[in-house]
Amino acid sequence: MSLTLADARIVTPEGVHEGWLTIEDGRITHVGRGSAPGSGLSLGGRHVVPGFVDIHNHGGAGGSFPTGEQDKARDAVELHRRHGTTTTMASLVTDSLDGLTRAASALAELCYEGLLAGIHFEGPYISRSRCGAHDPALLREPSPQEFAGLVKAGRGHVRMLTIATELPGALDTIRMAVAEGVIAALGHSDADYDQTLEGIEAGASVATHLYNAMPPLGHRAPGPVAALLDDERVTVELINDGVHVHPAMLRLAYEVAGPGRTTLVTDAISATGLGDGDYVLGPMRVRVEDGVARLVDGSTIAGSTLTMDVAFRRSVQEVGMSLPDAVQVASLTPARVLGLAGRIGSIAVGKAADLVVLSDSLEVAGVMKDGGWITEPR
Template identity: 70%
Template sequence: MSLTVSDVRLVTPEGVHDGWLTIEDGKITHIGRGQAPGNGRSLGGRTVVPGFVDIHTHGGGGGSYQQDDPEKAAEVAAFHLGHGTTTTLASLVTAAPATLARTASALADLCEQGLIAGIHFEGPYISKARCGAHDPALLREPDRAEFRELVRAGRGHVRMLTIAAELPNALDVIRDAAAEGVIAALGHSDATYEQTIAGIEAGGSVATHLYNAMPPLNHRDPGPVAALLQDDRVTVELVNDGVHVHPAMLRLAAHESGPARTALITDAMAAAGMGDGRYPLGSMTVDVENGVARLSEGGTIAGSTLTMDVAFRRTVREVGASLVDASTMASLTPARVLGLDGEIGSISVGKHADLVVLDEDLRLDGVMRRGVWVREPA
């Protein structure tokens, strides 16, 4: 099947231009400037960006990947797809190893169906001092044999592990992760600058939600933030919901690391797309008020109610990023983290036709995945 989409403002790695593109068998085959040859589906000058890639999300639409229910997990993926996330990891908060293994096995089925791109264990090998919304009673010291069992349970679909580099055996587990093809993400950590550097040297290549759940920058004690921002081997995640990170700090991170090392994430939990109220997050209970999720006991920020279309818009409107840079952070950089940038992440010939259509206010107007409209433009 062939489809030409015309009269669009295309955001590509090379820049922004008015033009058209042709899709055949789910892939982009031609990209042109100006008027499309022949008849095409006119989108009236709307902006088209590549489908968003979210490497850190726990739930949405009232459901959670933690529910150990493939049907509910599929609904979560569908909810975020409706907001432009055409590729996503399923993130799991800390739980008992047996529970994590069982949930990973269930999620592996969805990976094999192509509904999600992999599994992310955010814990249990994280710091009690910086555990955020994770149950401190379930945290554990890194265990190499246990980690290998978790990877086996995921049947080749475990893509990321968040780990605190300062914990005993952490560096060994980071090395094991690299050997297994699992991305080691440093976060929920009380590490010093030097301990963070050691984690990077061992193979850590992502910073889990930079700034959050780690010591802040200090001029005499730079801590993990400086180490993670300054190392070209590390991609930093940022939650741009106006709650987790001040726009000035996001600008600082994007300036220091550049769009090619900055990945927008949602860190969304079940309440994304829902109203205020009480929701589960793993074994914890979360209250959402005015769209902000916090633990019922203690008030710690507990994920977000963010969707990637909103994160993209905020990055342009509130942070001041260009359309190209925001697109890089929302799509191409996280695709590169997953090793999928040859297939997705930009509007380029030969890549999958994963597209997001935005109106003049950068609000979502359409979503295409693999050449099929999931949400057809108005």
């Protein structure tokens, strides 16, 4: 079956052009400029961008990936798909080894189905002083042998580990993770500049939610932020919800790292898509007030209620990114992090037809996954 989307403003890495594209068997077969040949579905001049890719997401719609509940995980994926995220990696939080093993094993089945793009262990190998919304009683020193067991539980679908590089055993665990094809991400860390560089040299290539849960940028003690931004081997995650990071600091990171090393993430929790109230994030109790999630017993931010369409829109309207750059940081760069850029992340012939239709105000007007509509254009 063939479908042509016509009268569209197509956003590619090269720019924005008026044109059309054709989809067959779930893939893009033609991308053209001007009027489409023959008939097609007119989008009325609306933008078409590639589906968003979220590499740091804990859940939504009442579903929390750390619990490993498959039905609830499906609800979370469905919510984020309606907001334009067509590829989601499930992030866990610090828990007991048994809890992490069970969750990874359950989520691996959803990875087999293609519902999830992989599993991310955010903990338990993180700094007590920078643990944020993780249970400090469950933190552990990094162990390559122990992490190998968690990788085994994920049955080939563990894609990322967040780790504090200054901890004993961290460098060996980073090397082991990378050797197993797992992306090592530095975060929830109290490392200084030199310790961060050691982690990068060991193979770490991602900064988990840059700025958050790490020492701030300083002119005499530059800390991890400077090391992570300065190194061409590192892609930096940014949570653009107006709470986690000031727009000026988002702009700074984007200008230093560029769209090729910057990726938007949501860090979304189960409360995403729901109202204020009490929720859980792994073993921790969380309260959402005015859309902001914090631990119930303090002021610590506990993930977000962000969706990628909002992060994308804020990046254009408040940070000042061009549409092609915003598409790169929301789609192509995270696809490259996951090793999937040959299949998703941009609008190009041969790639999966994962697409988002956006209005002039960059609101989601339709979402397509593998050539099928999640929500039809309206």
